[in-house]
Amino acid sequence: MDKYTLLFVLNLPFIIFGVIKSITLYNKHSIKKLGLIFRITLWMVILFSLLYVRNMYSFLFRHKLTDSVPLSIADVVLTTGILYCIFLYTRLYSKLDATEKKLSDLHEKLSIKSSDT
């Protein structure tokens, strides 16, 4: 398989999952419209970057803006790894924040109740 196709195929599941997850969260009212727009835009930018990565490389090489070698398997693995990290980071960051909020609320309720006011 062509390396550019391989790069696209490997990363496509993250993008699809990211988009579906964003829509699901929006429908469940877990995120607002702004959050949905931000997430969908992020995944679309990644999708189009992966689709046109060969064209971008050719453009940059033709105009002598880069002299790097064409895509290697290591690049494919690295790019997929970075994308996976972005995917994990956005999920963990919002999950951690939600957990922090729940913990603060719990502490607050316990403090009010235990203060016997």
Next chain:
Amino acid sequence: MSYNLSQMEVLKPKISRSVSLAIILPAFNEASVIVDVLDSIPKNLTIKNVSVTISVIVIDDGSTDNTANIVSNKKGVTLIKHLLNSGAGAATHTGLTYAKLLNYDFVVTADSDGQHTTEDIIKIIEAIVNDEADLVIGSRLISTTGMPRHRIIGNKGLSLITFIIFGVFVTDSQSGLKALNKIALNKIEFQSNNYAFCSEMIWKAKQQKLKIKEIPIQAVYTEYSLSKGQSNWGALEIIKQIIKRRLLEFING
């Protein structure tokens, strides 16, 4: 001697309505000053025929000194003890939640290190009771007399960062003296546990299209209050938290 009803009306001050107001004091290791601060707070006020009944709520944020004991021995003061030290933002949030539960008409948040004068507390109560805004902020930076230079720079810097990140400009975003009416109390929901809550509160007020007003106050800086307040290094933590909140707003909407 007996008075008829019309004569009695003349004798007593005309009170058109009564409102309840809670003063929230988040406190962490303030044993040496808390009594003076509590004594400086008026219990009742009459503002333009409005009788204001004031309740004081102290949130002890897990103090390791005698703060909680001192407050609990003080008559007419409600004490809520945080089980864990959680920060000024969390303590203020607990106070606001409690005030919401008890359905207060107005809430004032103030520092418990003796930084605010009684006159300024009354001034801010007057502004909120007179319905001048939904959120009234006591600004130490309209007139900076008596304020140390490094504090002026630090606070102005944080106000500027609040403007850049949240798009709302106030002269003193970090002021602890604020007053909220019931609308603001129910609409403003912040998450920051540290001092970044001050900026976040203003941001949330702007998002909810609430009317914000600043009134000049004088900050009393003593050796004690200077040692207690946030340092300019602490400001970095506030900036980090402000950026985090903005970023999470993008991710979560």
